Each structure stands twice: as C-alpha cells, then as structure tokens.
Amino acid sequence: MEIKELQKIIQENGVVGAGGAGFPTYMKLTDKADTILMNCAECEPLLKLHRQLLEKHAYEIMKTFHMVAETVGASEAIIGIKRSYTQTVNALKQHIEEFPGMRIHLLDEVYPMGDEVVLIYEATGRVVRPGGLPIEQGVAVFNVETLYNVYRAVESGKPVTDKYVSVVAEVNKPVTVRVPLGCTLEEVVEQAGGITVKDPVYFVGGPMMGRIGQPSDPVTKTTNAILILPKDHLIVQKKQRTSSIDLKRAASICCQCNTCTDLCPRNNLGHPIDPARFMRAASNHDFQDLNPYINASFCSSCGVCEMYACPQSLAPRTLLADMKGGLRNAGIRPPQGVQPVPVKESREYRKVPEERLMARLGLTRYDKNAPLDETLVPVPKVRILLSQHIGAPAQAIVKAGDQVERGQMIGAPANGLSVGIHASITGKVTEVTDRYIVIAKM
Incomplete structure (x- = not known):
C-alpha cells in the first residue's frame, strides 16, 4: 500500500493517537521513518487497557504494525512492552517469527516509560532533541489501541x-x-x-x-x-491546589535539595528543563536569568517532580505548566535548535519504580x-465533540433532524491537520453546534 493511500484511509476513518493528546495518526506516516515503535508501556499506574488489548488481539495488531512498517519503508519495527506484562509478552512471542524485522524490547517497570521520548531512548538509544519530534531521529511511535483502530479501518473500513x-x-x-x-x-x-x-x-x-x-x-x-x-x-488534593499559594509555599519552604531536577526524566536525557532552578527563580521573583523560565517549554508535565520527588510536597509541574501557558499566550515559542547535552550516567539510578510510586500516591x-x-x-444518547484531536476541529456535515447510522461520517476533516468524526450510535441528530453533535436513539 502507498503511504498516501494509507494516510487517506486513516484520516477519513478518524484515527488519532488513542493514548495521549490525540495527534492525527496519518501525519506520522512518512518515508523518513527508518524505525517504528509500538508503545505498550502503559505509562501511568493502574492503566491496563493496552496490555489487555494487545494480548487479546496480538496477531491483528502485529499484522497492522508490520503493514505500517512496510508502507513507510522502515527497516525495524520494535514493540516496547514492560517485562512484567508476561501474558501479553507470551501472546506476542507466538507470532513474532511471522513478521521479519519486528522485535520485542522488554522495558523496566518504571515511570514514565510510556513518554515517547523516554521510550525511544530505551528502545533505540536515540535522543530526541528538546522540543523536537521523534521523526527527526527517524522514529515514529504508535500506541496499541491506535494500531488496533488502524487495523479496523484498513481491514473492515470501520471508523473510530x-x-x-x-x-x-x-x-x-x-x-x-x-x-x-x-x-x-x-x-x-x-x-x-x-x-x-x-x-x-x-x-x-x-x-x-x-x-x-x-x-x-x-x-x-x-x-x-x-x-x-x-x-x-492525595491526588485530588494536589489537583485542587491554587498556583498563587503554591508559589508562596515554594518561597517559604523549598529547601533547595534539587531532587526535582535529579529525578526529572527529561533532564536526565540531557534536556535543559531544570525544575529546581525554575522554582528558585520563580519563588524569589528573580529575572536576572530568563533561561529557567524559557526552558519551561521543554517540560513534559510527567509530574515526577511534583507527585514523587519533592519532600516538601511543592508543585513544580503545576507552576511550570502555568509558565508554559503564559509563554504560549504571549506568543513566545520554545527556543529552536537546542541540542541535548550527553545523557547523564546517573540516569539508570534515578528511574522511578512504579511500585514505589503507587505506594507514595x-x-x-x-x-x-x-x-x-x-x-x-x-447508551440512549451521545454528545460527540468535533475536536477530539490536535489540529483543526472537524466540520459538521449533518443538521438537526437528520437520521444517521453508526459509523456514518458526521464531521468532515477540516483544512490542515484534521480528521473525520463519525456517529457512534444509530439515531437522530438533535443538536449541532460548532463544538459538538448530539445524537439520540429513536
């Protein structure tokens, strides 16, 4: 299959990244990818669906993964999966010999292993530059459910x-x-x-x-x-805190231990994000050096600093997110062309064990x-958002009173980065706005 043909199928059937921000999957298909990665790291504690789906539909998902590799011309297809997912690993091993160029890479039970920048380093040894895209390193990453949705779109013409x-x-x-x-x-x-x-x-x-x-x-x-x-x-209380108070708490009790930076996954990969320097500068209103603020753009918001590292229960991640938002609103883009420093030798000893993370939380x-x-x-009724992905919202192509079938396109891809949106139940359209479409069973 040609890349453009597969891109069209994926776009029209509304396939986007099912595990993160919803990046339209068709845009990841390029002949610049010499390696493709399947992400079955189940990044966060308690999440289980990707390992379950991969175990149950191992052959279908691996077949699709192999097809994507052949379409883009990738020389290697790597399945990144935690070694503790033994049942899923065994299901993969039953079929792995059927797909040349595909291998299983076993991952440690640490957080945030599902961060694609971390996963790429673990599986390939390549470091994505700060603010860069995986494709710059010749890598494209797809999670398990996304590939299963591609399988259904290609094999059966079924949209998401x-x-x-x-x-x-x-x-x-x-x-x-x-x-x-x-x-x-x-x-x-x-x-x-x-x-x-x-x-x-x-x-x-x-x-x-x-x-x-x-x-x-x-x-x-x-x-x-x-x-x-x-x-x-504890998790709810942390989410409900106020940033202005968090900043005052940082000014009064931060002990300058540097643990937030020591355990920062991106910092340990050589990225210039430095939560400790940022907290020190922000809490003291120190603007002599703007780099701690500008480099907030490189924070992945994984939460290790805030939810695990800080012994004072301060909120570096939240304050960094506020700073990132402020920079965007001010039209300040992340610095371009920043290259990482060498990966820290101490990185292997600064990984966050998921078992310990769950206990602490x-x-x-x-x-x-x-x-x-x-x-x-x-369900009797659905309210389907026209924007469920990064990029331009889909454009409604139905109106109130229309009868629609499950799987029918109700929102066409807009110009630019966008995908189609489809009816998830059969019924009557009862409301259409620029944000959503409501369908009720009749």
Whole structure:
C-alpha cells in the first residue's frame, strides 16, 4: 500500500493517537521513518487497557504494525512492552517469527516509560532533541489501541466510533469496557458495579497526568481511564491546589535539595528543563536569568517532580505548566535548535519504580485486575465533540433532524491537520453546534 493511500484511509476513518493528546495518526506516516515503535508501556499506574488489548488481539495488531512498517519503508519495527506484562509478552512471542524485522524490547517497570521520548531512548538509544519530534531521529511511535483502530479501518473500513476505557479505584468491580464515543463518564462508571465512596471524584486519565472531570463529561478518542477517588485523596488534593499559594509555599519552604531536577526524566536525557532552578527563580521573583523560565517549554508535565520527588510536597509541574501557558499566550515559542547535552550516567539510578510510586500516591490497594469486556455498552444518547484531536476541529456535515447510522461520517476533516468524526450510535441528530453533535436513539 502507498503511504498516501494509507494516510487517506486513516484520516477519513478518524484515527488519532488513542493514548495521549490525540495527534492525527496519518501525519506520522512518512518515508523518513527508518524505525517504528509500538508503545505498550502503559505509562501511568493502574492503566491496563493496552496490555489487555494487545494480548487479546496480538496477531491483528502485529499484522497492522508490520503493514505500517512496510508502507513507510522502515527497516525495524520494535514493540516496547514492560517485562512484567508476561501474558501479553507470551501472546506476542507466538507470532513474532511471522513478521521479519519486528522485535520485542522488554522495558523496566518504571515511570514514565510510556513518554515517547523516554521510550525511544530505551528502545533505540536515540535522543530526541528538546522540543523536537521523534521523526527527526527517524522514529515514529504508535500506541496499541491506535494500531488496533488502524487495523479496523484498513481491514473492515470501520471508523473510530468507540473507546476502550479502564474504570478502577473506588468501584465494586474494576473493569475495562468498550463504550461509544460521546457517552458520559457516569455511564462508563456504571459498568463497574457501583461506586464505593460518598462524594466521589471522577479522575480522568492516569493519576500522574490526568484531570478532574465531571460525571456528565463525554468520552473522547483519548479517554483511557476513569479513576473514582474519595474527595480527600492525595491526588485530588494536589489537583485542587491554587498556583498563587503554591508559589508562596515554594518561597517559604523549598529547601533547595534539587531532587526535582535529579529525578526529572527529561533532564536526565540531557534536556535543559531544570525544575529546581525554575522554582528558585520563580519563588524569589528573580529575572536576572530568563533561561529557567524559557526552558519551561521543554517540560513534559510527567509530574515526577511534583507527585514523587519533592519532600516538601511543592508543585513544580503545576507552576511550570502555568509558565508554559503564559509563554504560549504571549506568543513566545520554545527556543529552536537546542541540542541535548550527553545523557547523564546517573540516569539508570534515578528511574522511578512504579511500585514505589503507587505506594507514595496511596494507590497500591487499587492495583487490581480490571478484566476486558469488549461488549459495546448501549447508551440512549451521545454528545460527540468535533475536536477530539490536535489540529483543526472537524466540520459538521449533518443538521438537526437528520437520521444517521453508526459509523456514518458526521464531521468532515477540516483544512490542515484534521480528521473525520463519525456517529457512534444509530439515531437522530438533535443538536449541532460548532463544538459538538448530539445524537439520540429513536
């Protein structure tokens, strides 16, 4: 298959990165990639769906991965997977000899192994420059569910209309379910047999990089997990803090131990992000050297500094994110052409063990099986966002009153970086705005 042909199939069927920010997958297909990586590192604690999906559909996903490698002309296809996922690794080993040029790379149980910059270094030894893209190093990275969506688009012409979501923590029966895009978080959580705490908090995504959501929020193409947590949980409290107070706390109690920088995954790969210098400068209103502020642009927001490293429970990640946002709003772009310094020899001793991370965050008791149920959950209504990806929102091509079938395109790709959006249920369009489309079963 030609690259342009595959790009068109992927774009029209709405395939985007299913594990991160939703980068349109068709744009990753290029003959500049000599290596492609499958990300099955399940970056955050408690997330399980990628290893489950890969175990159950190993052949289909590996076949698609091989097809992508042949299409772009990559000489190597690497499956990055944690060695502790023994059942999934065994499923891969059953088929690996069928796909020349493909190999399995076993990863340690550390965080943030799923960060593509970290994964690329672990699997290939290549370092992506600060602010750079993996393709500059000849690498393209795809996660497991994304490749499964490519498989369904290519083999069956099926667009992305549903999402796999793990529901864990304070629920009776942790589970990974398949739900229509646009259903509510509450409808997803109902599949886990009920909530076990009063005044629950819906935490969407992983515990390190996720956000607090509302029960009525719609599921999107990047919704990976819902953690139900008590309102007094450490993670919830950290997310609800105020930046202005965090800055004052830093000014009063930061002990200058430098641990936030010592354990920073990007800093250890030679990137110029330095949380300790930033905290020292920001808390003292020191603007003699602007580099600590400008280099905030290179922070990956993994949260190691804030959620694990700091002995004073300060908030470097949050304050760095505020600074990144301020720079963007001011039209200040990250410095171009910055090259990393050599990877630190001490990096191997500064990795964050996931088991210890879960214990520190009070999550160990939630680390339970969440079996995969692929039965599509029925819902009466969906609210499908037109922007579920990086780039321009899709443009609605239906109007209120139209009857639509599941899988029908309801939002066409816009000019520029964009993908199609499709009906996730069969029914009647009841509302169309510039942000979303509502469909109700009749």
